[in-house]
Amino acid sequence: MALRDVAHLVLTGGSMGTRTVAALAAAELSTSTWSKVHVWWGDERFVPESHPDRNDQHARDAGLDALPVPGANIHPAPAGSTEEELPAAAATWARELAMHAPEGEQTPRFDVVLLGMGPDAHVASLFPDRAELTVTDQSTVAVTDSPKPPALRLSLTVSALCAAERVWLVVAGEDKAEAVVAARAAQDDPALPASWVHGTRQTIWWLDEAAAQGVT
Numbered sequence: 492m493a494l495r496d497v498a499h500l501v502l503t504g505g506s507m508g509t510r511t512v513a514a515l516a517a518a519e520l521s522t523s524t525w526s527k528v529h530v531w532w533g534d535e536r537f538v539p540e541s542h543p544d545r546n547d548q549h550a551r552d553a554g555l556d557a558l559p560v561p562g563a564n565i566h567p568a569p570a571g572s573t574e575e576e577l578p579a580a581a582a583t584w585a586r587e588l589a590m591h592a593p594e595g596e597q598t599p600r601f602d603v604v605l606l607g608m609g610p611d612a613h614v615a616s617l618f619p620d621r622a623e624l625t626v627t628d629q630s631t632v633a634v635t636d637s638p639k640p641p642a643l644r645l646s647l648t649v650s651a652l653c654a655a656e657r658v659w660l661v662v663a664g665e666d667k668a669e670a671v672v673a674a675r676a677a678q679d680d681p682a683l684p685a686s687w688v689h690g691t692r693q694t695i696w697w698l699d700e701a702a703a704q705g706v707t
């Protein structure tokens with residue numbers, strides 16, 4: 492395996508995003524290693540900067556700024572508040588991703604994509620039985636009328652997520668147990684967005700006991 496001098500990490504939002512960042516902030520991380528890490532998000536709630544609903548704000552509140560990652564390497568998705576602004580924001584985000592992509596590709600070569608999962612098996616802001624799930628010709632997608640508030644969101648697409656070397660689904664809690672079993676048994680089921688994502692080299696489900704109770 493060739494070593495690269497840069498690594499791209501995609502954080503999840505939601506409960507596991509906060510817990511992951513808090514754990515990283517509590518760990519003793521080497522500055523020289525982390526100075527080469529770029530941090531992205533798999534999705535974002537489309538609300539103004541610093542809004543308490545934003546995934547990047549949750550990460551900052553959990554200690555993101557204490558990590559030895561240069562500020563310039565932290566890439567929050569665009570902020571905004573209206574549906575009219577959303578398509579341009581998705582395009583701006585896609586351009587930022589492309590700036591860090593290898594030639595001819597749309598996204599950086601993500602080393603690890605962390606994905607939480609909702610009880611409905613949604614990952615990032617890709618919800619069950621929605622058209623966004625099947626977008627393949629772009630790296631980002633605008634989501635309106637999200638079934639989980641807030642209604643306006645930005646998400647990486649399945650094709651952007653699946654370009655990652657490693658996709659790690661991080662899931663905790665009894666309320667997710669049924670979706671864990673269903674999504675692990677399915678493939679590309681529109682009712683189960685988590686069944687669409689996998690890494691090019693590795694796909695791992697990291698589960699706590701409660702989320703894993705139905706796994707045999």
Ligand SMILES: O=C1O[C@H](COP(=O)(O)O)[C@@H](O)[C@H](O)[C@H]1O
Pocket residue numbers: 503504505506507533534535536546606607608609610613614615616639
């Ligand atoms: O809204 C979101 O929900 C999912 C799942 O969150 P959780 O709180 O149930 O763990 C999360 O993965 C996604 O990033 C977030 O925007």
